[in-house]
Amino acid sequence: MDQLLRELTLEEKVSLLSGEDFWSVPAVERLGIGKLRVTDGPNGARGGGSLIGGVNSASFPVGIALGATWDVPLVTEIGAALADEVKSKGAHMLLAPTVNIHRSVTNGRNFECYSEDPILTAELAVGYINGLQGQGIGATIKHFVGNESEIERTTISSEVGERALREIYLFPFEHAVKKAGTWGVMSSYNRLNGTFTSEHNWLLATVLRDEWGYDGIVMSDWFGSHSTAPTVNSGLDLEMPGPPRDRGQKLIDAVKAGEVTQETLDKRVLAMLRLMDRVGSLDDHRPFVERADDRPEHRALIRRAGAAAAVLLKNHGILPLTGNGSVAVIGPNAKTAQIMGGGSAQLNAHYRISPWQGLVSALGETRLSYAPGCTNHRFEPLLRGALTVEYFANQTLSGEPVHVGTMEDAQAFWIGQVAEGKVDPLHFSARISGAFTPEVSGEHRVGIYSAGFTKVFVDGRLVADAWTHWTKGRTFFEEGCDEVVGTLDLTAGHAHEIVIEFATKDFATLGLAAFACGIGRPMGDAEISEAVAAARAAETAVIFIGRNGEWDTEGSDLDGILLPGRQNELVEAVAAANPRTVVVLQTGGPVEMPWVGNVAAILQAWYPGQEAGNAIADVLTGAAEPGGRLPQTFPVRWADNPAHSQDREVYPGLEGKVRYEEGIFVGYRHYDKLGMTPLYPFGFGLGYTDxxxxxxxxxxxxxxxxxxxxxxxxxxxxxxxxxxxxxxxxxxxxxxxxxxxxxxxxxxxxxxxxxxxxxxxxxxxxxxxxxxxxxxxxxxxxxxxxxxxxxxxxxxxxxxxxxxxxxxxxxxxx
Structure with missing residues (x-):
């Protein structure tokens, strides 16, 4: 490495300290140094595509589900399988695992993290990293440190005392460095006690390198670097993504001006070369290829892990389902496979097995009846079907389109190259057109949200306007607006013309353009009555409720932990009609359960990956044990949570600060301190044996x-x-x-x-x-x-x- 370092020019050294594009670090062809490629995780390897579409990938159980397994060997096995997935996408590093602590039950990204407890988090992280790196794929443990909420996360300062940092929040990272030897650490977006973590000398130099002896690299979260010399001098090796905003010529100038010494620059470059040697990218000159590698052994592992994560919270002798009795399958998550959360962890899964499909395979369709009961979506259901997209090299939809493409549904996440490179990805407009044919006549809701300006026209009429009075909201990593909804009557069987107009706008932190448009029909009393009738006619009613990746998502915290929509009302009505009612919850964390005493069984199934329905059916029928135990305390109500406070600076934050007032008393430590009995305690879970x-x-x-x-x-x-x-x-x-x-x-x-x-x-x-x-x-x-x-x-x-x-x-x- 030292000889290679000496052969690099200043310009070449600097080139290795920032991304070339969204997912790679440039090669140095003169010296035969290959390109380093990374890919998002942690519940799969998405590859080089955007958050929407792209090459198919295996979808594994999310972080909180792995936390619920309490099974280090299983998580190690999953880490090794994910190494196969990363290799299939032509990459060398996985941006995972996520080990931030469940400080608040409302954190939108809790689904991606393991636990409220540092020991459980740390041990599982070590297993995950050992599995990955044992196969030559680099881990990038994240987010270092203090990213326990998604509100103003790119600017907010997490005010945390050093004792709480050492005992709770830093502990998983320390374990990963000392026990697993992680090759990568990703800095968080937020500030820590006033200073951005990407340029926090105490954090990156004193603690990570001097005290823990870390010899891997520190990379920024995407667009999470905020300076040139301060980041390099403090210990940030790699700015991502590219092309660089804070490095490149700026860093060359900083070195020449003496703001960054040659010795410091060489330390950063040597760390990058060491990493590239470890992951094999130094000598990797193969053509870049991404494969949709749907492996039977990964299917089986995901199914097994999904059952191992399922936590049986209550069972009055009703589970496992035996005999040949009829089963009413009810709820908004019954025929929809909720397999993952939202944000950078999402990917284009090979397939999705819904609970209905899993139960059909296990019990046969003749024993089943179905009723949706109600909805639980945050946004109107995505408009799907063939759509035409016209791209304009301006922000006014004027002139002739410079490119015409197609979409399979009305959503886009444009970042990097757009329209085959024919438009500036930050300055363009687009017109998306297609048709929607409703199944039922009557009132429909049309929703649009976007990182950019958008309007939706139906049959030439403006129905939803997120352009004229666009206001920043909690979508698309806080770069988008909240959903704007309009209503109109549509006719069954008639193809209504849909036109969506889009134009980019200035971004706050993350340079992206995106939109999503949906059309849905409201459900009401009639659908709940239909569910009650189905439950009354069946021997057993199984209700599939919870949230989805629209709610449990990066970039947006929850407003509370009540189930969305009329789901609580649905459970109460069904349980009153059939005492043999089983509730299957799919959420990224706790929910309030006002009906807990009225149902016979409760199963927490999380987001268990692409085999969701099969894993859930395995547990319900007894083909597999409900192997999970809670990695997070389930409070009776949101107000019982340690982060809940009348002081907004404690949560969700105030004037740029979020103060960790509870210190070390996180999770079950808080409930013990107050003598408070939670709904279900940390580590709890029932099984089918004793x-x-x-x-x-x-x-x-x-x-x-x-x-x-x-x-x-x-x-x-x-x-x-x-x-x-x-x-x-x-x-x-x-x-x-x-x-x-x-x-x-x-x-x-x-x-x-x-x-x-x-x-x-x-x-x-x-x-x-x-x-x-x-x-x-x-x-x-x-x-x-x-x-x-x-x-x-x-x-x-x-x-x-x-x-x-x-x-x-x-x-x-x-």
Whole structure:
């Protein structure tokens, strides 16, 4: 590497520190240095296409679903499979995993993150990274650090104390560096305590490199660099995407002016060369090819992982479904496969299996009836069908189009090359035309939202106008407006002409142009009555409700955790008609459940990837165990959450700041502190068999000398069928000199046991498991005194306890 570094010119060195385009770092052909390519994750490898369309890819369970598995070997296996996916897209790095903490239940990106707990998050991240990098594909753990909400995320300052940072928010990144040796770290968009993380010297130099010994690269989030010399000097190696905004000639000039030293520049370049060597791009000169590689083994893994993630929250003897009775399949998510969240994690899946399809395969269609009941969409259903697109090399739709193309549906995410390069991607206009033929006559709603100016005309009449009074909203990563909706009556069987006019506008942070247009028919009392009739006529009613990727999405937090639309009303009505009602929830986090006492069973299925319906049907029918346990506490109501406050600076933020007032008391730590009983506790989940834990033994022979413990116990499957459980170990500091949580998860193990099988479980704890971080002294401290070890199957079910004591304090370095 050193010899190659010496051969590079200043211009060539600078070229390696920023993207050439949206997904790649340029080659240096003179020296035979190949191009480095990256692709979005974390629940698949989308490849070089935009967020919409593109080459088909495998869609794996989302982050919170992987968090719910509590299964490090399984997540490692998924990481290795994702390495295959990245290779099929001609890339060398995956922009994953996402390890930000579930601080608030309303964060729009919680679905993409593992947990509210740093230990669970960290261990799963290590498995994911080991799986990826074991196959030669670089991981890019993100977002470093403090991106726990999506509101004003590109500018807001996350105000977080150092103790909370060290104990909660930095911990997964530290684990990834020290235990997995991650090759990539992505800085977050936000500021941390006033300074953008992409130029935060304490974060990138002091903590990451000096204290943790990191030797990989730090790349910016897309358009997340805000300066030239400050980012380079602080430790940001790579500005993405390209062409560069802050580097290129600006960096060349900064080096010549002495604002960036040659030594600092060489450190950044050497890190890039080291990465390119690790991932094999240094000598990769193959033609760029993207494949839609639909592998049977990946299909099987996704299906297995989806079942392993499903959390059975309630079961009054109704699941698994047995016998030959009829089943009413009800709800807005029944015939729609909700497989992933929205934003940069979305991709064009090979296929999508809906719960209806899964149940048809498992039970046969003759046993099933169907009623939608109500809707749960945030935006009107996407207009689909053949559409013609005329592109204009101006922003006024004037003159002759410079290019004519087609669309399969009325949505576009234009970034990079547009219209085969015949228009400036930030300064153009387009006219999209087609037809919509309704199935039912009557009132319809036409919705449009866009990062740009848009109007929708139906049969020549302006129906929805997001142009004249365009206002910034919460779509398209906060570059778009909120949906504008108009209503009109349409005639069944008649092809109504649809024309959408679009023009680009100045962007705030992210240089993109986008729109989506939908047409839908409102549902009302008649549809709920139809669902009630179906439920009453069937032996069992299964309601598929929740949210979708319009709600759980990057770039937009939720307003609360009530189910959208009339879904709660639907559940109440169906449960009143049939006591054998099962609720299947698909969300990226908790929801309030006012009907919890009225239904027989509740299954949380998350967004489990392209095999969603098959995985859900496997669990409902007993072909697979509901293997998941909650990675996030489910509160009774949104107001119980630790981030909920009357002080807007605490959440959602005020005047450019969001203050982490709760400090270390995140998730279950908060509920324990207040003595508050949640709806469902962290780590909770039922199965189709029972387990007992016994014979707790604590070996504390090394506890006084270096703070280590060995904890062992016996787990037994006491039920009649094979199943899974998670043994969870929590530590309590019985008399700390500073406020500490009542208990903290410090170790866990996922077990799969046959009926009657016993297994010994051994868990090792190091000194950090007992330490807290002293901000002023800048070290970790294990205090003298007693600690209680608690072991069980959820944070609220810890029957095995033991106590250990040390007589001296132990100070640990950062």
């Amino acid at each position: 387990f007992s834990l016994s014979d707790l033994v604590i070996d504390d022979s090394a506890f006084e000398s270096d703070g280590r413990l060995v904890v062992s116990l016996t787990a037994t499957n006491t039920g009649a069928r094979a199943g899974a459980t998670v043994v969870q170990l929590y530590v309590s500091d019985d008399a700390s000199g500073e406020p500490r949580p009542a208990k903290e998860l410090k170790a866990f193990e996922k077990l799969h046991l046959q009926p009657g099988e016993q297994r010994s479980v051994t868990m090792l704890l190091d000194a950090r498991a007992f330490a807290w971080y002293r901000e002023k002294a800048r070290h970790w401290l294990v205090e003298a005194g007693s600690f209680t070890i608690r072991v069980g199957q959820s944070s609220a079910d810890l029957p095995l306890t033991g106590q250990v004591t040390r007589s001296t304090t132990l100070m640990l370095p950062v």
